[in-house]
Amino acid sequence: MRTVGSTSGPIPSRTPLAKGIIASVLSLTDGVVFAFLVVVMTLVRYDFHMDRVNVPGMFVCSAIALLVFLVCGPLAIYQGRYRRGSTDQFAAIAGTVALGVGLMWVAEFVFASRLLIPTSVPIAAGAMMVVVKSLENWVRRNLRQRTLSTSGASRPTLVVGAGSQGTLALDMIAQDSRSEYAAVGMLDDDPNKRHLRYNGIRVLGPISDIANQVDRTGASVVLIAITDLPPEDLQEIASNLESRPVEIKIMPRLAVSDYSRPEPDSLDVADLRHRNFRDVSLEDLIGRKPITTNVEDIASAITDRVVLVTGAGGSIGSQLCKQVARFDPARLIMTDRDESGLHATQLGLEGSALLTSEDLVLGDLRDPAFIDALVAEAQPEIIFHAAALKHLTFLERFPEQAVRTNVGASLDLLDAAVANDVESFVHISTDKAAGATSVLGRTKFSIERAVASVAAESGRKYMSVRFGNVLGSRGSVLETFVAQVAAGDPVTVTDPEVTRYFMTGDEACELVLQAAAIGRPGETLVLDMGEPIKIDDLANRVIALSGRPDAHIVYTGLRPGEKLTEALLSPGEEDVRPTHPLITQVPITPIDLDALRRLVDASRDAGVFTHRTELETELTRIVSTPSATNASGFAITTTTVTIPDAGAAN
Incomplete structure (x- = not known):
């Protein structure tokens, strides 16, 4: 079984002259048929005794039948006013027939001194005309279907x-x-x-x-x-x-x-x-109706603003850029360290990718000097921070990379945003941050709390957004299944009972934009993604649609940091939806920013490669440490990084 697509080009349109000729021919044909039926019904009425028929009167009524279609056909029936064979067109034909019948009766009244044709003839001829046109439509449709089926x-x-x-x-x-x-x-x-x-x-x-x-x-x-x-x-x-x-x-x-x-x-x-x-499509496999947000709110928040999107070359970042561009920002600056990703994003936005635009910025967010220069030059009013490392298993093995990118780059970007008076900052998080058990989840939750800290201190609209699994994004589970089946490999599922939340790329991007419109300082916004989906069911659906009965599932077991089921909210977080019925707005407890910065410094130390376990332990401790509130109104903690230095490793 195949599910490949097909292509088709545009249908050539007819010229006005051609349409006029066709309308005239069809009208003439209908008029002749109606006139013929008048003659036939007259003869039937007199049992075909020609000596009893008023021949001139019969031809007067036939002429009326012909003329009504010659006049009304091009004007009201066949000149593109109605779709061919539609009920509207049929009603117009019936109306024309009724007009003809009425004119015949008028003629009868005018020539009352000499009966033209019996009064019943126009009614019978009109009824037969309606029947003939009904049969014509039926035959035309059925004949076309049969021709197509046998051709x-x-x-x-x-x-x-x-x-x-x-x-x-x-x-x-x-x-x-x-x-x-x-x-x-x-x-x-x-x-x-x-x-x-x-x-x-x-x-x-x-x-x-x-x-x-x-x-x-x-x-x-x-x-x-x-x-x-x-x-x-x-x-x-x-x-x-x-x-x-x-x-x-x-x-x-x-x-x-x-x-x-x-x-x-x-x-x-x-x-x-x-x-x-x-x-x-992949959306068909999850079986959930896409959720839409308030586009009017989004437009008012984006239009005529300077917007910066980080990670613009990634699957989420590129889709986000397309969505932002729809709302006519004053400027859209797109940055990524992946030059091929930026090339693809510009190609998708503009249809060409010359890479000469000042709005395309190649650079690494792990370089604080680059961040400072970028934000100072662009002077964005809104920052959408989509750049991140996201593969859970990799980050379990290399926690220092997760801290450097997901924590360090985010903190530097937050500092630059505050220093340059950026109005809104939207950090893209993940549902793995809720009740985090992995390095990925903890780094993302730490930045949710860092955003809350900065928002509490500055009062600005700095917030986060939690995603589920985004369909079509690079490395997503469904894309992996499709690739495995296409290659003839087994489909790998960690556990038969594992479930995950899914959302489309458009939903994810709309949620990010909606956050900029309705989010309050320090909040994390979470989209109602319906019921979680069993990954095992998705794998079976992909196999069924692939047409490869030999494909099978191999269960690999949960990897370190993975959960059997994901949650959208951490313990203690409440599902409150004050603005939008499908968006939960969660107040987030701030974090000790100095402790996070010391953790980032430790992750950049050469000795970290032999002390990854200590780094991960410290990350877990910082994220899970309860916060107190100081006099300025935002939460602080007291933590000390205890990772040995490079010399101690020896």
Whole structure:
């Protein structure tokens, strides 16, 4: 089973002259048919006795039938006002027929002295005209479907779901000028839809019968047209189709307003086409509706401000830059030590990457002199601090690197922000900071507390944001699973019961921007990410969708510092949401900044490589030490770093 995508180009549009010619031809055809029906109904009324028919009167009424369509067709029916075959167009046709019938009756009244045709004839002819147009639409749709199904040029497609999304998918397939797909049937579990038929395509059975229906119809594409299909059901569909060369596509939610606009050149359903039929995404695998925040608040906080984003070459930083750019900042400065990452970020933002912009700054945040120069020159009003080391297992092995980057660089950046009167500072943290058991979690929580200390002392809007696992970010678990399956390797899961919180990259970036708008000094903002997801379930879904029945899971066991389940809040933190119903705003206890700075100095000492355990122990002690409050109103602790120096190591 494959889940690869497809490409398609734009549909060439017709010129106004061509549209006018087509409208005239269609109107003439309808007029001739209506006139012919008037003649036929007149003859039927007199049992085909021509001697009893008022021939001139019959032709007068036929002429009326022809003229109403010649006039109304180009103006009201076929000149781009309605989508071809739509109910609106059919209503316009019925209205034109009614107008013709009314004019025939007027003619009867005018020539009352001499009966033109019986009064019942216009009604019968009008009714027959409506029936003929209904049959025409039905035949045209069914003939197109049958032609696509038997031509071999189109890919047979089985639509899962016979609701509004399913019928919309059938319309999109039927009106696609490229005819890449051809619907061969629908599947739906609703017993009330068992005998449903739409445009010649019928419901073949329940979704559980998908494998048999694929074999019977020869479908090479399965299109999921059910809004918010649970990931378990998606996994079951994929499992039933394993070993079959079938693509799975997803039909995004579309409303009628997405494609029916009143303008003559409006985008119709054919223009949407199957470019909206997307591959199965990572978001589909977690099965959670994306959460959106208050965009208006974000815009007011970002627009016309100077913004600095650190770690702009990373997966989160680059997405954050794209989001910030949407709100028209006065200047967006992007910095990273990864030159390739900055190149990719500029390419994604501007479509080119000449690397000549003054807003792209290459440098290492572990260099205090670089930070001081950067902030002093840029004079940002808002700093989004996304730069960090994040791989838990690496940082357990090399805690000095975690302290140097996640703690040392962050403290230096905070100092530079205070010195240069930066209004807002948003530190991107992680859910591993809640009840931290790892070096990564402790370094991040220490900076949450450091931000709270600086905010309490300065009164500025300095705050943190806790993320769950971000889908699509480099090194994320789902990306790892996909790569393992593609390479034919076993899928590695630490424990069958391990669970994690997930969020999309867009959600993560919106939360960061929202924090700048609603966050209060010293707080940590946490997004409601729904229920945690079992990693084992995700692995099985990836395997099912891969079409590789030979793929299997290997359990490796929890690594040092890892938890079986993550928490969003530390013990003692309360879930309070004063501003946004989906965002918890947690007041954070400050920390002794001098103790953290001494820890950073120790991490930079050459002797630390032989005393990593002591460094990690000291980090744990500083982070977990209760704080007291001094006279100035912010918390302090008394700690002493006791890591031996380089000489003692010898």
